[in-house]
Amino acid sequence: MPYIANTKEDQQAMFETIACTDFADMWRKSQVVVPEPSLLNIPEGMSEFEVISKLRKLAAKNATELHTFLGAGYYDHIIPAAVGEISGRSEFYTAYTPYQPEASQGTLQAIYEYQSMICRLTGMPVSNASLYDGGTALFEAMMLAIRATRRRQVVVSEAVSPIFREMLNTYSSNLNIELIQIPAGADDSGKEELLNAVSDKTACVIVQYPNFFGTIEAWEEFNEQVHAEKALSVCSTYPVSLALLTPPGELGFDIVTAEGQSLGNSLNFGGPYLGIMAVTTKLMRKMPGRVCGRTVDSEGKDGFVLTLQTREQHIRRESAMSNICSNESLCALTALVYMSCMGKQGLIQVAELCASKAAYARELLLAIDGVEAVGGEAFFNEFVIQLPCDAAEVVGKLIDKGFAAGFPLGRYYPDRKNQLLVAVTEKRTKEEIKALATALEAVL
Amino acid sequence: MKYYSEAHEWIMIEDDEATIGISEYAAAELGDITYVELPVEDNDVIVGDTLGVIESVKAASDVYSPIGGTIIEVNSDLEDNPGLINESAEKAGWICKLGNIDILELDNLMTPDAYAKHLKSLD
Amino acid sequence: MKLIFERSKTNRRGSSLPQMDVPAKNAIPEQFKRKQAANLPEVSEQDVIRHYTLLSRKNMGVDTNFYPLGSCTMKYNPKVNERAAGLPGFTELHPLLPQLRRGGALTQGALEVIYETQRLLCELLGFADCTTQPLAGAHGELTGVMLMAAYHKARDDNDRKVLLIPDAAHGTNPASAIVGGFITRTVASDADGNVDIEDLKKYLGPDTAGLMLTCPNTLGLFDQNVEEICRLVHEAGGLNYCDGANQNAIMGRVSPGLIGFDVMHVNIHKSFSTPHGGGGPGSGPVMVGECLVPYLPVSRVQKRDDGTYTLRYHCEDSIGYIAPFYGNFGIILRAYAYMLTLGREGLKRVGENAVLSANYMRVKLAPYFDQKVDRPCMHECVMSATPQAAKGVHALDIAKALIDRGFHPPTMYFPLIVPEALMIEPTETESKETLDEFIKALIEISNLVDTDPDSITACPLTTPIKRLDETLAARQPNLASI
Incomplete structure (x- = not known):
């Protein structure tokens, strides 16, 4: 059995030490007398190879190839x-x-x-x-x-x-x-x-x-x-x-x-x-x-x-x-x-990349017809834009084009149905940002 | 006049003021005291209110007020030197002084003799 | 050893980042900018690797030493689980993705992992439903306690404010009860280490919200009256909470949901083999019987008729959000891999062997130490070093002497109701040879208490540092190098 060290011989020797004949006897003497469950709906064990194969298949069902502009407090940064x-x-x-x-x-x-x-x-x-x-x-x-x-x-x-x-x-x-x-x-x-x-x-x-x-x-x-x-x-x-x-x-x-x-x-x-x-x-x-x-x-x-x-x-x-x-x-x-690797200058560089790319993205997105600015002008790497229609629907359409375009605020703020929260990290390239703007324009 | 509570606080009455601390027994039980959170001056307390917290390496313990009154002075020496309670729990290690006290409330407390007996019963 | 900051040299770099490919112009006005850069170290990547590799070598871990820390179930952490948890299809997945329209279809693999883990835990432990959201064992307790509160509230049974907790419980139970808005009463243990039923009966009444019982308890004992205790609490209108911190003992042998418990948490990082991480992250899923299902936190993973998975957010009676998303997914995934590997038979073998090893340890050590209760134990045995303490060598000294002999010490001074306690939990993954070596070391130490006690109180001698001045640490806290 995986991860259990004792052999049958070991177990026998240990039973002798503790004056029990077998596991059933041990449970009885430990006063565990409640009914034993059948566990029939738990499958048989699998080998390591089978387990990792199964999990690889499950992992492959998840999309990680999206161009993501989704943040809302959880960000896709480079990890050395x-x-x-x-x-x-x-x-x-x-x-x-x-x-x-x-x-x-x-x-x-x-x-x-x-x-x-x-x-x-x-x-x-x-x-x-x-x-x-x-x-x-x-x-x-x-x-x-x-x-x-x-x-x-x-x-x-x-x-x-x-x-x-x-x-x-x-x-x-x-x-x-x-x-x-x-x-x-x-x-x-x-x-x-x-x-x-x-x-x-x-x-x-x-x-x-x-x-x-x-x-x-x-x-x-x-x-x-x-x-x-x-x-x-x-x-x-x-x-x-x-x-x-x-x-x-x-x-x-x-x-x-x-x-x-x-x-x-x-x-x-x-x-x-x-x-x-x-x-x-x-x-x-x-x-x-x-x-x-x-x-x-x-x-x-x-x-x-x-x-x-x-x-x-x-x-x-x-x-x-x-x-x-x-x-x-x-x-x-x-x-x-992470902070040690980035160091004093590296973390500043990460932040500057984020902030500049976000400013660039906002400019491109606001240039699209029907997209308007919302909220304060001072921001770091995340900002809100107002769309001419339901942001959740727009995000759905963009997912089909390979973009996680941002977080539609209507989910938590009913009066902000048309607003989209967009995050940009140092991972997003200029090309991806331009592609997002093109895709958004196309679906509006 | 000195009295003790079951929770091991001592209280000394002089004129209309009461000085409060924890007993030598309690200090020894706590071990090396590392921090004393002192009460706030001018606050009113009633019997059983938490006056502060005493922290040692192995425990943190509330200090309960054995009687009611108004906090008129706290022992600020304890801020820098909490070990004063280990050195002198019933003198230099006092915690605070109360005014506006009602001496009738002292009836529920133990005399030094009664407290000594109480400690013996704990052994 | 030097701090990382002391290895710093101006302009040294430990990372490479992409070039700026957009205009270097941001929307942060000067007034909001920090005047002085955060004083992080300036070190090379090699500096970082060497510094932390050297630090890692100043640790004992399950992979380097026998680690019989009672109540913590320091079993082997299988490497296939780590491999699985590192798959980019899981690590790179944004938790908000399934909340986007059409996003659910892109997270089916992850949702299946959560759904299946919940299903397996319910099958194993005998419950109707499960949430993987609690982020640690104590967080699971708090969640369970809040579910109990919601149950009584929904029935307008607003006087049920008292949770009964045995004196042998983990200190976390009363703390969780208070944070959940209850008041607590302590129930005594009897001479056999069980709940004192007569004492329990005294407290049962119209204000009883329920009982929190650690099963098996912190003395490492299975309460033979557990079914009767649960029945009594139910008759009084209360609910039964099972603290599953010690679930490894009964893995595959007892399903708490089938013997009268209404709600239970397990510590995934104990019984289900996920790494302790130096003190976290853990994971504390909560399982419930039918009566508490409506109150489970949102969101809930559901399986549709077509076999796909979805998240349900609108559950009228739910207690609400207790975690930002679906729990510590990376940890849950490891536990899922563990359950897949072991399967039905393997899970049964876990409990059996954990109990066998602990009893073996108990019988072998009994001649040298005291036991509060002399009866077969479950997955851990509690020894009392009172005979040694009488000669001036305390549980702490014995612990330090074990470090010098290459073992991580057992849990000391817990449970509180046992003086000079040494709580030993060998787990099923350790071999008999390892147990024998540890037993030999403890006996040798015990003998030295008679012949050369100073050699024990002087320990440890082999470690990078000796015993630390904890009074100084608490009196003049130095918590950061700024």
Whole structure:
């Protein structure tokens, strides 16, 4: 039998040791006396060759040859070969949480370096070792703000990812949290309305930077006004954009979260992804999730260890700050190696390619008859265009021509049925962008 | 006048003020204390409210208020030196002072003798 | 070892990127641009590879060492699963594609993987339906707890706010219950390590939302009264949640859905052989009986009559979105490959051999350590180092001594109800020879406690660093090099 080491002889010797005659006897003595299931609808096992052949066939049924302009928070970036080589090392991927620091310095130092890079990129002083994904990270940020302020009202802009907002809705439904959603403005996140909603009852305001529609906004004064009510300011961000944009830490945000997939992790049809969370020093000890710290050993040598863990679920049980007990360590390692390979200049180059190609694409698309500009003029690599007809239908027609042209906003914003969210990464060539414009013009 | 609670807080009454901390026994049980989250001055508390959190390497523990009142002072020395509680839990390691107290609430607490007996019963 | 930042040199590059083929002109106004570049390292590709390869060698993993970490099921991670998960047809697939018109047809292979994984898990565990969305075990717990809340809410049974949790449960259970909006009550264990039924009965009543039971429990024991416990909770109007963290023990032998559980999560990264990744990503699918099917999170993968697959979003009673998409697809795919490889017979062999190995370990070690309950265990055995602790050598010291002997230590100081606990889970993939070597090492350590205790408390001596100052780490946190 695959993956089971013991031979019949081994089993016999072990049965003798434990004074059982066979497996049936062993189950009986272990007091497992409940009825045995038949499992008749589970097929017989397959050989390795048969399994991989079957999965290759399934993989081939998925289209990955599309020219993709689909983003909406999840982006198709270049991943250097070195990234997979490191995350594929089984010394990393077959280890567990580094509870024994002497036997886990590899994972621990990697986490410390990851935390350091997230701080350097976001401009925040403290990062945790990662959370599940961008959406759950935003929920944890909201809960952190609620704990820190002892208030239960949360104000969130509808220019925050609708996928994340759906998750916030689900999680807060049983928790006596007042979640106030504020419609986005014509070309901003609805700043004025957001501030009007903030009061001395508000735990935090949640915005996205750049926002879901791609727009970049100024947040300094906004955050000052949020702080005047002693509320916290939370932003969800796009890490690659931060190579060019003012980091959220310099804009006065208290908690910064992000979906970290764009940092070297594959799209993987929805996961595993990477939840990034960084906070101010003041919130450090209230931050959920694992954290790695640098310290010294008994001989004064530098080393790394999990720290600030005593408020977590395995010790605090029902008083814990969060029920989360794992991080996405391997995805964090992937992001770390990606940032190391790209380096200071490489990540800027990626971001500049994205931003220039997006600006070029927007210009070409807006030149088409019937296509109009929507939203703010300042954007990174994603923007919205208004079509003369239902965007979902147009996208359907373009799929037949080999393009994933973007994300039709009508799915989450009923009043934006004709609007299309288009993302451009460094992978898209000038030819592909021109071809998209030609194809779009042809189907309108 | 000094009293103890079942949750191992001590409380010392002088004039109309109460000084609160955790007992030497509790400090020893927690081990090396690494951080103390102090209460906020001017906040009102009632019996059983959480005053703060004490973290050690192996545990994090709430500090409950043995009586009600208003927080008039916190021991800010603990911010930089949480180990003060390990060194001197019932003197220099005090956590906060309460005003506006109701001495009738002290009836529910233990005298030092009663607390010593209580500790013996835990062994 | 140096940090990657300390290997940095100005203008060194570790990546090559396409040329700019459009005008270098973007739509980011000057006012929004960062004034100083993010201080990422400037290193060559070789620097990166050497740095992280060297770091990887400072780790113990299942591929390098026996790793009997109790409660974590550190079994072998088959390489064909990694190969499958690396196929570009899966890795390059955008999760929003099936949400585009005509996009569903382009993701049929991926949707089939999810559908079939859900079906196999339901068959194996005896449930009606499944969601692969939860991103980890604790996330599965939270999802399950929210399904229970939705069930009571739909019946206007709004007083059912209490979840009962045995004292032997993982700390995650009470934490998940609270995040799910419940309050918790702790049920005691009896002398045999089972749920104390009389204590349970005291808590059952009109406020009972349900019971969260780890099965087998954290002492590594199967509760012989499990069917009666489930019946009692049902009679009181509650639901039964099975924490499947220890599912490897009963793989193929017990289907929790058939013995009274209404909802269950499994940790794919434990029982279904996917890598632990140094602490994630995991995956925690949730299976439910008929009564909870309407509340499952959206979206749901459905099979049409013509054999094609589709996503359903409009489910009136659903609790909503708990993950951005369909779960940790890359992990689910590995578990699917694992179940295909093992098949019906192979899955049965897993549970049997896991339990056999743990009992073998238990019997061999019994003369040297204490046991809270002296009875056959399931897939893990809990030993108590109280005899050694009496002589000044604690579970922690024994753990460090094992590291020096080339073994990853067992779980220490858990479950909390066992003093000086060492929780050993050998798993079915390890050979008898490996178990024997580990047993030999533990006996040698135990003997040294009598003859030379200092040689144990001084451990580890062979590792890149010695015991760390954890008090310093927590008092003056240094969490980043900025």
